[in-house]
Amino acid sequence: IAEVCSPALNEGLLTANERLYNHLLYGISVTEFVDGKKASPTVALIDWQNPTNNSFVFTEEFTVTRYGGVESRRPDIVCFVNGIPLVVIEAKRPDGNAKKGPTIDEGISQSLRNQRHDEIPLLFAYSQMLLSINGNEGRYGTCGTPSKFWAAWREEDISDAEMYAIKNKTLKDEQLTNLFNHRPAKDLDWYLSLTAAGELAVTGQDQLLISLLSPVRLLEMTRYFTLFDKKAGKIVARYQQVFGIKRLIERINTRSVTGGREGGVIWHTTGSGKSFTMVFLSKALILHESLKQCRIVVVTDRVDLETQLSKTFASGGELAGKKDKEAAMATSGKRLAQQIGKGTERIIFSLIQKFNTATKMPECVNNSSDIIVLIDEGHRSQGGENHIRMKQALPNAAFVAFTGTPLLKDDKTTNKFGPIVHAYTMQRAVEDQTVTPLLYEERIPDLDVNERAIDSWFERITEGLSEEQKADLKRKFAKKGQV
Structure with a gap:
């Protein structure tokens, strides 16, 4: 409890947040004496395996004393898992004052202000998700997210009908008492007349809350889809990354007739974070029971791409230190052949050209189905001999191609790697304001x-x-x- 209650902010909010995040993920080991013997049990802060085994509580107008100890700030809604404030929500009125701009932005700027070192940074040392909502719509970010990167969410797994049912579920008397007992009586009358008038439509705000804050999804987003990057800071995945990885994991878990794993194509338009998607994927693979024994081979066709990806992996914590990074690099075809045939590295980086030399060596064969090959820019250099050699060396591996280039109907990429597992198109990215439209x-x-x-x-x-x-x-x- 002492460890959880006093995060050290002397190295900055982000470092404190990362420390606590690791505690959430892996528990805190405690040393104590039981019957005169020294024991070091690890105390888990969250039960990841059984979400229902955790306590989920929220409160409004949560008062936190400011750093100087004089005034206090009151974030609108704070959600606690096992007493730890994982989500902070700023809720604004839909209209705002006529003079002010959009109310969502107001919520975001309040969130950013409250994270400053002279405000209430202590609360944000715990937070995993920050939301700004205004009755109609909402956006989300995490600790330290600059305002332009707060993103909207589009749900792909929960149907509209399910959301509608959740929105219009009748509250029990006990819940009504909890919500309205401390408010003026007219608030309850307003609520009752609102619900009596008929079913309510689902707004963008509802979609965001249901998608991100249903207990299972909140734990999933925290565990699999949160990343600390040395350059970019703390990142929580965007919806196309989340659903792309979910579809991919389902696909990799499917076995073909010969016992190998199935692969496919992820088509995410340029600028939608493919490198991070790869890192999220490799993190999800470590944590998934059925896939944690898998090794990953990242294949690119340009040296600068390889450098960029290996840097992303390293700063995202997938390659712990310089040694790991050096071990992961296939410096030559000969080295690649050894890595494939006998190596145990969890992640290997190679240029496609190296397969040419490697596959001519007898040791370059691995029949294991626990190898996942991620191919960046899968549409480009995968023609011909190199591709065939790669498939021969790894007959049962799952091949996953990432591409940002629109695939044509009879395009080779899909036939080689299997079907399109998830698509995030240019049009969708422009609608989400992730990329600017391309006009010609x-x-x-x-x-x-x-x-x-x-x-x-x-x-x-x-x-x-x-x-x-x-x-x-x-x-x-x-x-x-x-x-």
Whole structure:
């Protein structure tokens, strides 16, 4: 309890948040003496396996004393799991004052203000999810997320009908008492007349709350889809990353007739965070019971891509130190062959070209189905021999291709790697304001032929040819296009 109650903020909020996050994930080991013997049990703060075994409580107007100890701040709603405040919600009125801008932004800026070191940073040392809602819509971020990266959510797993049922569920008398007993009587009358008037429609705010705060999903987002990156800070996944990985894990868990794992294509448009999706995936693989023994081979076709990805993995904590990173790099075809055949590294990085040399060596074969090959920019260099060699070396592996390039119907990428497992299209990304729209117009260039120059050039180059030969050449090159 002492460890949980006093996060050290001397190295900054993010470091404190990461420490507590690790405690949440792995528990806190305690040393004590039981019957004169030293014991070091690990006390779990959250039961990840059985979500219902945890306590989920929320409160409103939660008062926290400011850092200086004089005034206090009151975040609108705080949600506690086992007494730890994991979610902080700023709720604004839908209209706002006429002079102020959109109310969602107001909630975000309050959240950012409260995280400052002279405000109430202690509360945010625990937080995993921060929400800003205004009755109609909502956006979410996490500790330290700059305002432009607060994102909307689109649900792909919970149907509209299910959401509708949750929204219109009748509250028990006990729940009504808890919600309205401390308020003026007119608030309860307002609520009763609102619900008596008929079913309520589901708003964007409802979707966000149901999608992110149903107990199972909240624990899932915290455990699998939260990442500390040395450069970008703390990241919580966007919806396309969450559903892309969920579909992918279902797919990898499917076995083909020969006993190998199935793969597929993830088509996420440029700028939607494919490198982070790969890191989230590798984190999810470690934590999934059925997949934690898997090894990952990351294949790219450009050195700068390889560097970028390995840096993302390293700063996301998947490669612990320099040693790990060096061990993961396939520096040559020979090294790659050893890594595939005999190695035990959890993650290997290789350029596709290295398979060419590697697969010629006898040791470069691994029939294990516990290998997952992630191929970046899967549409580009996967043609021909390299691809076939790679498949021969790893006959039962799951091949997953990531691409940001729209795939055509008869495109090779999908046939090679299997079906499209998840798509996040350019249009969707523009609607979500994740990327700016790409506009182009087609123009036909004006062609202008300078006859005199061409004639004199023709005379010069055909010196020494007979008249018939000249005429023949002229006929061949009479068209503008050829000129």
